[in-house]
Amino acid sequence: MSLAYTSFEDLPKKLLELHLEYFEEALHYFQKLPQVRKGGMGIMGISKGADLSLSMASFLEGVSAVVSVNGCNANLLxxxxYRGSSMPALGLSRNRVIMRDSGVFNVRGCNNDPLALENAACLVPIEQAAARFLFVIGQDDQVWDSELYARQMEEQLVSNGKMRPEMLLLPGAGHLLEPPYFPFCPASYDKFAGTYLEWGGNPESHSAAQEKHWQRIREFFLENLGGAVQSKL
Incomplete structure (x- = not known):
C-alpha cells in the first residue's frame, strides 16, 4: 500500500503539520487485511517519507522492518x-542554497545539524523501535548527505544497545531512487520546495542502483517478515 499524506483528494495541499494518528490508522487497516501475514509490518519511505517511516517504527506498535531510502534522522518540513506531543521540524538555512546556471537549485547543504543541541527535539528516537533497519544510500545524493545521516543513526542505535542497521551504499546514485526501470531524473520540479531541485546521480550508475536496491529491499522484507527469499526481482 502506498499511503498519500498530502496533495491528494481531500488531503491538505501544503505540509503545514502532520499527525501520526493518520499513519497509525493506515497501519491498523493494513494489519487487518486477510492476505497480510501476522507478526509485524514492513514500511519503506524515500526522502520525507523515510523519516515518517522512522517515526512510525519509533512510536507505533507492530512495525518489524523499515527501509529508509535517502532519509534523514530528524523530522523534516x-x-x-502524536497523542498530545509534538516533534518540531528540523530547520534549514536558505543562504546555503546553490543556484546552477540552468536555474535548478541545489539544497544539499541547507539542513541544519540534526545532532546540534538546539535540534535535539527534532531527532527521531529510533532507539525506541523494535524494528530492523535497512538504510539505502545514494552516494551522489544532492538533496542532503544521506550517508552522514545513516552513520549518525547507526551510532544512535548501537549506542543504545540495538542491533546494527544494514546499509546499502550505492555509488553514483542520486536522491530520487525509484523502482527499477523508472526514468532517470537528475532534476525536476519539487512541489514542497516550489521550484526545480537537483537530485544527483549519473544515468548508468543510478539505473543500476535502482535494480540493486529494489532486489535487496525485497529480500530484506522477506527475511524480516517471515517470507521465503527468492532470487528473481
Missing part, C-alpha cells in the same frame, strides 16, 4: 503530532 513540518511538525509531527
Amino acid at each position: 513540518c511538525p509531527l503530532h
Whole structure:
C-alpha cells in the first residue's frame, strides 16, 4: 500500500503539520487485511517519507522492518503530532542554497545539524523501535548527505544497545531512487520546495542502483517478515 499524506483528494495541499494518528490508522487497516501475514509490518519511505517511516517504527506498535531510502534522522518540513506531543521540524538555512546556471537549485547543504543541541527535539528516537533497519544510500545524493545521516543513526542505535542497521551504499546514485526501470531524473520540479531541485546521480550508475536496491529491499522484507527469499526481482 502506498499511503498519500498530502496533495491528494481531500488531503491538505501544503505540509503545514502532520499527525501520526493518520499513519497509525493506515497501519491498523493494513494489519487487518486477510492476505497480510501476522507478526509485524514492513514500511519503506524515500526522502520525507523515510523519516515518517522512522517515526512510525519509533512510536507505533507492530512495525518489524523499515527501509529508509535517502532519509534523514530528524523530522523534516513540518511538525509531527502524536497523542498530545509534538516533534518540531528540523530547520534549514536558505543562504546555503546553490543556484546552477540552468536555474535548478541545489539544497544539499541547507539542513541544519540534526545532532546540534538546539535540534535535539527534532531527532527521531529510533532507539525506541523494535524494528530492523535497512538504510539505502545514494552516494551522489544532492538533496542532503544521506550517508552522514545513516552513520549518525547507526551510532544512535548501537549506542543504545540495538542491533546494527544494514546499509546499502550505492555509488553514483542520486536522491530520487525509484523502482527499477523508472526514468532517470537528475532534476525536476519539487512541489514542497516550489521550484526545480537537483537530485544527483549519473544515468548508468543510478539505473543500476535502482535494480540493486529494489532486489535487496525485497529480500530484506522477506527475511524480516517471515517470507521465503527468492532470487528473481
